[in-house]
Amino acid sequence: MPTTGTVLVVDDDPAICVVVGEALRRQGHKVKTAASIRERTALMDSFAPDILITDVMLPDGDGLDGVADIIAARPDVNVIIMSAQNTLNTAIRATERGAFEYLPKPFDLNELTRAVADALSTRQSEQGDVDEPGLPHDGLPLVGRSPAMQEVYRTIARVLSNDLSILVLGESGTGKELVAEAIHSLGQRRTKPFVAINMAAIPRELIEAELFGYEKGAFTGAHARTAGKFEQAQGGTLFLDEIGDMPMEAQTRLLRVLQSGEVTTVGGSKPVRVNVRIIAATNKHLSQLIEDNRFRQDLYYRLNVVPIALPALRERREDVVLLARHFLERAALDGLPRKTLADDANQLLMAWHWPGNVRELQNMMQRLAVLSRDNVITADILRHMLPIDAIPADHAVRSDQLAHAVRDWTKRHLGVGLGQPNRQLHDDLLAMIEPILLQEVLASVDGNQIRAAALLGINRNTLRKKLTDYGLDPLQLRLTD
Structure with missing residues (x-):
């Protein structure tokens, strides 16, 4: 039998309170509901729940306000945040305030009951500084409210307080570098450098020199000692993009650096201690490369401590219009004419399969902002920009x-x-x-x-x-x- 306990559900939507309350009661929990922060505060004292489930948007304020104080006063209480504000910002704020779980609306009731069961069986872990000043929440680079992106947001929020290696997986154009930038800029190393290197863009013979640096005279053209990307990223984050294109010989040396925490320059003999967080990314199937003896399995395990899989845009079509509007708004902020999307344009955007993913959509919106003479973008205008095999006009x-x-x-x-x-x-x-x-x-x-x-x-x-x-x-x- 699962562990049962007392649960307080806070939401101003009576239907949600009824549905969630009934689902939890069927699991054997004792449940009370509240519709505001004021009611929540009163019931926290009188009902003394084991689990607090609270919405963010409440009639008398932000449901996240006071959560840190509740956890500080009652460290045995686990808090589950639910919200229709399905953004990376919300997930991070929930995590910062010590929430045990964040569930974007609409959520699956099975997922909620599982979260409650986990919360009851897990002691609330100690959190660091709850509301650290200066954290840059505004202007976050990731946009999307689809379930697939919610999972990405939750994973990002969970890795901000540690230095585990991360492997970002996804097709070209899905925003893998944006994920790396978000983790760096919101994490503990944000005041230190963020350094990126694309393995596919560097000649194979120069990759080791780029990564680890080189000494004067190490090869033709090496006129002075030059620090590599590891040293340049000291204390911060090193983003290894297109890691699947890294030559095997360089993989061996990278593995040695990750194991020892020391870098030896090309042509050098004295190791340099480095302290960087590694985030790697690829659009290739590394498991297949391992089978083909083109990627080291032990390096894969070193890099793939926390995987983050980015969905293709065709797999989260509900985000297409949101992203398109976001890119048009960004173009307007950059001084270009403000454009809006007509309903028939929205339908056509969602119907297209976006082989170039978010990058293709962004480029299209930028072209429209520059070239379109109309302030309202219609489906007819879009058809002139989509490839010839796009959705027929009729x-x-x-x-x-x-x-x-x-x-x-x-x-x-x-x-x-x-x-x-x-x-x-x-x-x-x-x-x-x-x-x-x-x-x-x-x-x-x-x-x-x-x-x-x-x-x-x-x-x-x-x-x-x-x-x-x-x-x-x-x-x-x-x-x-």
Whole structure:
């Protein structure tokens, strides 16, 4: 049987309090709810819960305010933060204040009950300075509210207070260096250098000299002793980008440095002690490189202490419009004309598969900010910038046109102006037309439900329910001509 305890749930949405409260009671916990910071404070004294689950946005203030004081006064209380403000900032603030867990809304109830069980069985670990001044929360480089990005945010928040090596994985253009910069600028080493080196951009014969430095006369052109990236990053963070492109001989020397904490320059004999945090990144499958004897397995284990997997943009389409608006806003702050996105442009952005990921989207928004004569960016404008195999022009409007036709037909034939319309006839009409519409849209996007939902202007869960109701298999709805 899982450990049970007392739980205080704080949220101004009564539905959330009811659902969460009922789920926890079924697990055997004793639960009370509050709708404000004031009620929370009163119940913390009278109810004395083992677990506090609190929202951030509350009617009388920020739910994170006072959390550190609660933990200081009651170190046996574990705090779980839940919030619809799904940003890296929120995850970091929750972690700084000593929260045991941060759950972005909407969350899975199983995940919540698991977090409560873990919190009850784990003693609250000691935290460092709770609200360290000068931490640069504003202007964070990572943008996204999708579940995949929430997991990234939570991992980043957890590694800020330690120096564990991190391996950032993801396709080209997903923002791996931004993750490294965020970890450095928000972590304990932020006052020291952040040094980046791209293994794929340096000739193989020069990588060791770049990383470890060289002595005067070590090779032709070495006119003076030059510090390598390790020494340049002393006390800070060294970001090893495209680590999968590192030559085997350099990998061997890098492993020796990571094991000993000492660097010997090319042509030198006296080791130099270095203290740096290592963050590596790659868009390659290192496990395959290991099998092909192109990457050292022991180095992989040294680097991959904490993996952070960045999703491709096509895997978090709900973030596309948010990112596009962010890039347009940044362009405006840089002095370019302010642009906004029309609804049909939003649909087209979400329907495109973004092979270049976030970098491709950013470049497109920058071009639009510079070249577009219109202040409102429409789908027609976007089509001139997307590759020729982008969504055809008629797909984005077909569902809307059909919806208008259905409404017009309904008004003409279901007794508008003649009393109550015939509801059964209306349902029969939808049952006849809707499956055809769903099949055509899904076929046009090769069965991709995310793109189909974007084109239809409905939620993906709504689309899934409709497919189930009509007995349609999206895997079979692909273009065959």
